[in-house]
């Protein structure tokens with residue numbers, strides 16, 4: 001694989017994820033990063049957010065230095081941004097029309113060997129690539145927010161994606177030295193794996209609040225005081241293997257099979273009451289209104305201080321993981 005310094009990376013879409021990926025590539029590789037976004041305030045937006053994400057006191061990482069050194073290019077068109085790119089990563093809107101339309105445009109602007117990655121949360125590469133000339137090039141490289149801190153990178157090839165593209169993406173993050181942990185998902189499924197697990201838990205959490213079994217705030221306390229720390233140090237299978245004692249997971253499943261099955265049989269799934277405007281917040285709409293009101297009453301709207309506290313805590317947890 002070409003070293004990171006050989007990479008000329010184009011980022012399409014510099015919102016929450018795009019800026020975070022820009023910081024990751026700039027901080028941990030010597031790649032050139034060209035950024036394009038249709039927002040008119042891209043330069044100001046980058047200046048206000050990127051330095052905090054790059055998180056380095058080294059003056060070489062100031063926006064001005066990165067630009068004068070040619071490592072950061074702020075572009076005003078997709079054509080300019082894709083010029084001479086070895087890797088194009090899109091973090092545009094999470095809708096199929098956008099993602100399906102951007103790739104044929106990019107294909108025409110780059111070389112046949114340029115790697116093409118989508119940061120999508122759940123739109124399969126096989127759906128995005130329908131209008132592409134060469135569908136074997138497209139790969140989902142799904143991060144967890146924020147990717148400049150969160151180590152997971154879900155690599156999700158379509159059946160058409162070439163194995164070489166998967167290997168390149170895996171090597172890219174394995175060799176970055178940032179502590180990122182790429183995981184290859186072998187079959188496309190809605191939500192891939194990370195979000196599928198997250199949203200399964202979210203559905204049960206919403207159902208428990210809707211049934212007035214627990215409040216939003218106490219459910220968060222319950223997670224932060226138990227499963228959160230547990231799963232930060234041992235995933236579900238590793239921790240239940242320990243939970244089975246000497247007999248491991250086999251004993252665990254045998255000992256608890258009745259309780260586990262009883263819980264599985266008792267779940268009361270909830271489904272969105274969506275309207276043309278999206279999720280309904282109508283007080284009579286059921287669970288959504290309860291979740292939204294209780295969450296807003298508990299936490300208000302997210303503010304920069306909350307993000308700073310979150311990121312600091314995440315980094316401390318990840319530092320502890322490295323010592324394991």
Ligand SMILES: NC(=O)C1=CN([C@@H]2O[C@H](COP(=O)(O)OP(=O)(O)OC[C@H]3O[C@@H](n4cnc5c(N)ncnc54)[C@H](O)[C@@H]3O)[C@@H](O)[C@H]2O)C=CC1
Nearest residue numbers: 013014015016017037038039091092094119120121143145
């Ligand atoms: N926010 C999250 O927690 C995560 C989001 N993702 C995925 O990343 C992608 C981006 O999500 P966010 O960064 O949260 O969205 P965002 O709304 O913060 O950023 C999207 C950016 O795309 C830009 N954009 C819109 N149309 C464009 C165009 N034609 N060309 C170039 N730029 C354009 C917008 O101006 C905006 O800055 C989505 O596919 C999402 O599913 C993946 C993991 C986590």
Ligand SMILES: O=C(O)[C@@H](O)C(=O)[C@H](O)[C@@H](O)CO
Nearest residue numbers: 120121143144145194195198
């Ligand atoms: O949770 C995350 O950071 C990611 O898995 C996501 O994809 C975001 O939650 C969000 O985009 C869910 O769709």
